[in-house]
Amino acid sequence: MNKRAQESIEHENLPFMIIIELIAVLMIISIPFGVANSYGKGAELIKSKAAEDISLLINGWLSVPGVGIIKYSSYNLSALTLSLDPQTNELILSSPSGPDQRRHFSLPQNIFLHLSLVQGPQEICLEKKVVGEKQIILLRECAQNEFPRPN
C-alpha cells in the first residue's frame, strides 16, 4: 500500500473514530456520576445516617434524668431492621444487603437497653421508662397518632 492510499483510509475512518472515542469518553464520564448518585440515594447511606442519629439520641437521652418518648422520623426506615441488644449494649441496623451498622453504648448503672426488634418501621419511638427499680430504654414502632400534629 502506498502513502496516498494509506492516508485516504485514515481520512475515511477519522469521523467514525472520533464518534467512537466521544461515546467512550462520555460513557466513562457517566460512570462516576452514576456511582455518586447511587451512594447519595442508597439504603446504605440511610442506614449509616440513621445509626449515627439514633445513637446520638440515645446518648443524649441517657444524660437526662426522667422518662419519656422520642419519635424519630428523619429517614424512611422501611427497608431496615432495627434492634437493641442488651447483651452487648448495641444498637444494630441491618438490611438485606450490606453490612450491619452497630453502635455501642456505655450505660450508667441502673439504665439498661431493653431487647427490641423493629422491622421496616415507618417511624420509630425510643421510650425510656422505669421498670421496678431500674430504667430501660426500648425501641418500638410508633403507634398511630401517638404524636398528633398540632392544628
Next chain:
Amino acid sequence: MNSRAQISLGNKPLYWGLMLIIFTVILLVFTFVVVHYTAKINQVSPYLKAHTLSLRFTTLPECLAAVDSLTGAVSSGVLDLSKFNENHLRGNCFPTISTQDYNFILKLKRKDISISTLHYRDTIDYTFLLPVLVQEGADLSADNLEIGVQVKI
C-alpha cells in the same frame, strides 16, 4: 506500507492501553474518594458526640450529680464529692470496653483532684469547662469541672 503508516498503526494499541490504565486509575481513585466522603458526611461531629456523652457527669445521680437525701430530687450541676472517685466513675457512671470508646478525665480545678475512665491514655482531643457546685457533706462550694475527652485512639 511505508514506515510512517507502520509507526501510526503500531502506536494505536499502546495508546488505548495507556488510556485504559489511566481511566481505571481515575475510576478507582474516584470510588475511594466517594466512599471516604460519604463516611465523612455521615459521621456526627466527634465534638458534639463528646459533649453529649459528657452531659451525664453533672446530670445523672448514677454519675456525680448530688441527690437530695430528703426529697430524692437530683440536683444537676451539683456534684457529690463522695462520688468523685474512679471506682464510681468506672463502675457506675461510664464503663468503657477499650480505647475505641470515648474516654474522659474529670478534674475539679480548685480542689485539684482528677479521675479518669478505665481506658483513658493521656490523650486529650477536646476540653470542656463547666462551672459546678461541689457538695461535701453539708457544705457547698463553687468550682470548675474540666472535662478532657479522648476520642477513639
